[in-house]
Amino acid sequence: MTRKIFTAEHELFRDQVRRFVAREITPHHDQWERDGIVPRSAWLAAGEAGLLCATMPEEYGGAGADRYYSTIVMEEFARAGASGPGFSLHSDIVAPYLLAYGTEEQKRAFLPRMATGEVIGAIAMTEPGAGSDLQGVKTSAVRDGDELVINGQKTFITNGQNADLVILVTKTDPAAGAKGTTLVLVEATRPGFTKGRNLEKIGLKAQDTSELFFSDVRVPLDNILGGEGQGFYLLMQELAWERLQIAIGAMASAEASLEQTIAYTRERKAFGRAVAEFQNTRFKLAELKTEIAVARVFVDRCIALVAERKLDTATAAMAKYWCSDLQGKVIDECLQLHGGYGYMWEFPIARAYADARVQRIYGGTNEIMKEIIGRTL
Amino acid sequence: MTALLPRTIFKPEHELFRDQVRKFVEREILPHRVAWEEAGQVSREAWKKAGEAGLLCPTMPEEYGGAGADRLYSAIIIEELAGSFASGPGFSLHSDIVAPYINAYGTEAQKRSWLPRMATGEVIGAIAMTEPAAGSDLQGIKTTAVRQDDELVINGQKTFITNGLLSDLVVVVTKTDPAAGAKGTTLVLVEATRPGFTKGHKLQKIGMKAQDTAELFFDDVRVPVDNILGGEGQGFYRLMRELAWERMQIAIRNAAAAEAILDQTIAYTRERKAFGRAVLDFQNSRFRLAELKTQVQLGRTFVDHCLDLLLKGELDADTAAMAKLWTTEMQGRVVDQCVQLHGGYGYMWEYPVARAYADARVQRIFGGTSEIMKEIIARAL
Numbered sequence: 001m002t003r004k005i006f007t008a009e010h011e012l013f014r015d016q017v018r019r020f021v022a023r024e025i026t027p028h029h030d031q032w033e034r035d036g037i038v039p040r041s042a043w044l045a046a047g048e049a050g051l052l053c054a055t056m057p058e059e060y061g062g063a064g065a066d067r068y069y070s071t072i073v074m075e076e077f078a079r080a081g082a083s084g085p086g087f088s089l090h091s092d093i094v095a096p097y098l099l100a101y102g103t104e105e106q107k108r109a110f111l112p113r114m115a116t117g118e119v120i121g122a123i124a125m126t127e128p129g130a131g132s133d134l135q136g137v138k139t140s141a142v143r144d145g146d147e148l149v150i151n152g153q154k155t156f157i158t159n160g161q162n163a164d165l166v167i168l169v170t171k172t173d174p175a176a177g178a179k180g181t182t183l184v185l186v187e188a189t190r191p192g193f194t195k196g197r198n199l200e201k202i203g204l205k206a207q208d209t210s211e212l213f214f215s216d217v218r219v220p221l222d223n224i225l226g227g228e229g230q231g232f233y234l235l236m237q238e239l240a241w242e243r244l245q246i247a248i249g250a251m252a253s254a255e256a257s258l259e260q261t262i263a264y265t266r267e268r269k270a271f272g273r274a275v276a277e278f279q280n281t282r283f284k285l286a287e288l289k290t291e292i293a294v295a296r297v298f299v300d301r302c303i304a305l306v307a308e309r310k311l312d313t314a315t316a317a318m319a320k321y322w323c324s325d326l327q328g329k330v331i332d333e334c335l336q337l338h339g340g341y342g343y344m345w346e347f348p349i350a351r352a353y354a355d356a357r358v359q360r361i362y363g364g365t366n367e368i369m370k371e372i373i374g375r376t377l
Numbered sequence: 378m379t380a381l382l383p384r385t386i387f388k389p390e391h392e393l394f395r396d397q398v399r400k401f402v403e404r405e406i407l408p409h410r411v412a413w414e415e416a417g418q419v420s421r422e423a424w425k426k427a428g429e430a431g432l433l434c435p436t437m438p439e440e441y442g443g444a445g446a447d448r449l450y451s452a453i454i455i456e457e458l459a460g461s462f463a464s465g466p467g468f469s470l471h472s473d474i475v476a477p478y479i480n481a482y483g484t485e486a487q488k489r490s491w492l493p494r495m496a497t498g499e500v501i502g503a504i505a506m507t508e509p510a511a512g513s514d515l516q517g518i519k520t521t522a523v524r525q526d527d528e529l530v531i532n533g534q535k536t537f538i539t540n541g542l543l544s545d546l547v548v549v550v551t552k553t554d555p556a557a558g559a560k561g562t563t564l565v566l567v568e569a570t571r572p573g574f575t576k577g578h579k580l581q582k583i584g585m586k587a588q589d590t591a592e593l594f595f596d597d598v599r600v601p602v603d604n605i606l607g608g609e610g611q612g613f614y615r616l617m618r619e620l621a622w623e624r625m626q627i628a629i630r631n632a633a634a635a636e637a638i639l640d641q642t643i644a645y646t647r648e649r650k651a652f653g654r655a656v657l658d659f660q661n662s663r664f665r666l667a668e669l670k671t672q673v674q675l676g677r678t679f680v681d682h683c684l685d686l687l688l689k690g691e692l693d694a695d696t697a698a699m700a701k702l703w704t705t706e707m708q709g710r711v712v713d714q715c716v717q718l719h720g721g722y723g724y725m726w727e728y729p730v731a732r733a734y735a736d737a738r739v740q741r742i743f744g745g746t747s748e749i750m751k752e753i754i755a756r757a758l
């Protein structure tokens with residue numbers, strides 16, 4: 001099915017991204033999986049190729065591109081199973097916070113170097129005792145003269161080991177609940193800020209998801225992002241786009257898995273014929289193709305809405321929940337159609353399977369998505 | 378109504394028409410439901426009123442009694458009937474399947490003699506493909522039409538025919554050359570008045586109680602060769618031409634019915650109390666409804682996307698098959714959950730959800746079963 005949301009320029013960009021992935025990412029991904037981290041050289045290469053922070057204004061090192069460009073980067077990485085690089089979190093979650101809420105100084109200090117890959121960004125909300133319910137955040141930032149003193153612990157932080165700059169969700173006024181929440185920019189070089197374990201996971205093996213520790217970390221008040229007590233409110237602003245990013249990756253991954261599985265079942269023989277010739281195989285593949293086609297049309301509508309800044313939170317929640325669930329179902333069926341080879345790590349479908357599971361958990365669990373949709377009934 | 382994304386395919390004229398259709402359904406259709414269900418058919422009067430109100434054959438050219446309207450008008454009629462669970466009237470089969478065959482393949486004389494009266498509701502149309510031994514596999518059709526001079530002599534039996542009892546005119550799929558397989562298939566117009574043509578008894582069904590689905594028998598029925606529609610031996614080919622649109626009609630209906638039943642169920646669970654609170658206040662209810670709403674939204678988006686392609690002449694057969702497959706399966710899941718959320722009331726016929734449940738089951742069977750849809754989609758993999 002032809003997609004209608006992209007222009008010719010977008011498609012040219014897609015070609016570039018695809019070539020970049022084939023040249024700079026795919027050949028190294030195995031090694032990065034063993035290392036549990038993507039090296040900075042890959043970030044710098046991505047920066048040079050214009051793949052980081054494309055939507056940031058040119059004056060801050062970006063290309064002033066629309067969100068279709070971000071979409072394309074996410075899709076091409078997901079298609080290739082390149083789940084290691086945390087580029088989209090860096091470019092399409094962290095950088096937009098700085099752009100939208102940062103002071104001129106903050107923007108100048110970080111955005112241009114984020115666009116080159118010299119500075120790698122992360123955002124740290126989750127704590128051991130607070131995930132879905134962010135009201136439970138305990139990390140404190142206490143004012144001391146013209147400094148904040150930060151104490152606490154974060155976990156499951158994407159780009160955690162690589163991070164040079166962390167947007168940290170803190171409590172500046174624990175008694176005030178949501179209104180006591182403040183975003184603070186913390187540089188990795190600050191004394192008292194240490195990176196904990198690079199966590200072992202089911203999938204996303206090359207992604208440096210980590211614990212972060214803060215022990216009397218001092219930062220100037222100027223490091224507050226978007227105003228004291230504004231944190232919770234600011235975190236809500238771009239949730240629709242942030243969640244749609246997961247749906248975008250989910251669809252691209254599901255589509256790629258289906259293509260691989262069609263090709264595989266055509267080659268693979270059993271009982272004297274291609275596996276693709278069994279009616280069960282054809283029907284399963286037809287079901288998956290249909291599910292993907294329906295969700296694709298929906299996600300493309302959501303992408304077009306997000307580009308016009310018109311996507312509402314509940315519709316984005318539908319996209320996140322439905323597409324991540326669908327990705328799980330599609331890849332599970334695709335793995336099945338691969339037989340034993342599907343269980344072998346060297347086959348892309350095995351990695352896609354392991355990578356897919358988390359999509360229903362992060363970015364707000366699918367249960368939380370249903371809460372959000374449930375409020376609009 | 379629970380808010381979905383705004384639809385973008387309709388113009389203000391369409392919305393005006395929708396209002397008219399909605400009022401018509403409320404006034405002329407819904408009050409008669411129980412009587413029609415008991416009778417097992419819709420009254421002929423209702424057909425005439427629908428004709429008067431411009432609800433029959435709107436896409437036919439004006440010279441043949443239609444309004445020359447685009448297919449979104451047909452979609453609106455289908456949606457409004459489905460949205461009020463009015464599954465009795467076989468209007469869309471008549472207007473959007475039978476009439477288009479005559480318009481596309483009929484001779485001038487055939488068009489003039491049938492289309493204007495189909496638009497008024499004086500003539501009710503049906504199409505008879507299925508036989509007791511041939512449904513999914515239409516190559517197995519046994520009804521014969523044998524040429525004798527300038528007449529055809531028809532013998533055979535059809536079953537499961539929508540509008541069967543009321544029909545005045547039936548497009549019958551026959552074999553004029555049984556040895557030639559698909560190429561021996563011919564469409565023949567058979568008037569209900571022809572000697573030897575009899576209608577069987579009304580078939581009892583799980584749902585669609587007011588729909589007169591019937592058996593038809595042909596015993597040495599003679600029609601002039603002029604009654605051949607679209608050329609001898611052309612039948613199979615003709616039947617393939619508009620399959621995308623015919624299947625979309627089912628998808629349109631299901632998307633609308635699923636949306637309507639979701640709305641009803643949200644309203645019901647908001648009113649209904651258990652353990653001191655509204656059923657909607659249970660997290661399980663909200664999550665199930667959130668899941669249903671998501672599916673309804675996806676179905677809606679996909680159907681509108683396909684309708685848009687259809688209007689541009691770009692809808693291919695396998696995409697239409699996906700729409701038919703996905704929306705019918707989706708509707709099945711939705712009505713089942715909605716019955717559950719209604720509890721015992723959901724099992725009672727007086728509740729729309731019970732009828733919607735019973736009506737929904739057949740959507741996965743007629744118009745090509747879900748399995749046949751998968752065959753079509755799989756061929757395009």
Ligand SMILES: Cc1cc2nc3c(=O)[nH]c(=O)nc-3n(C[C@H](O)[C@H](O)[C@H](O)COP(=O)(O)OP(=O)(O)OC[C@H]3O[C@@H](n4cnc5c(N)ncnc54)[C@H](O)[C@@H]3O)c2cc1C
Pocket residue numbers: 123124125126130131132133155156157158159201204209358361362363364365366367368371
């Ligand atoms: C690979 C990975 C990368 C991540 N990256 C980041 C990152 O970069 N930054 C960051 O801040 N966080 C990150 N996270 C954390 C992620 O956002 C959280 O894991 C997620 O929000 C869920 O929180 P939790 O793990 O504490 O689960 P919990 O909140 O403890 O949830 C446990 C279960 O309870 C369910 N549940 C919770 N509340 C309700 C409710 N109201 N009704 C019904 N069920 C409910 C949940 O859906 C879940 O099934 C990452 C996580 C992973 C696994």
Ligand SMILES: Cc1cc2nc3c(=O)[nH]c(=O)nc-3n(C[C@H](O)[C@H](O)[C@H](O)COP(=O)(O)OP(=O)(O)OC[C@H]3O[C@@H](n4cnc5c(N)ncnc54)[C@H](O)[C@@H]3O)c2cc1C
Pocket residue numbers: 504505506507510511512513514536537538539540582585590739742743744745746747748749752
């Ligand atoms: C309410 C109602 C109204 C109808 N209206 C009309 C009408 O107006 N005109 C008309 O001509 N017909 C009409 N039909 C008939 C309808 O189109 C057929 O019932 C349908 O096409 C299925 O044919 P069948 O019933 O013979 O089932 P069969 O073809 O016998 O199928 C039985 C089962 O086998 C499966 N199957 C068949 N072939 C395959 C395959 N290749 N691979 C895998 N599985 C397969 C089917 O999917 C089904 O599950 C109507 C039916 C109903 C119930």
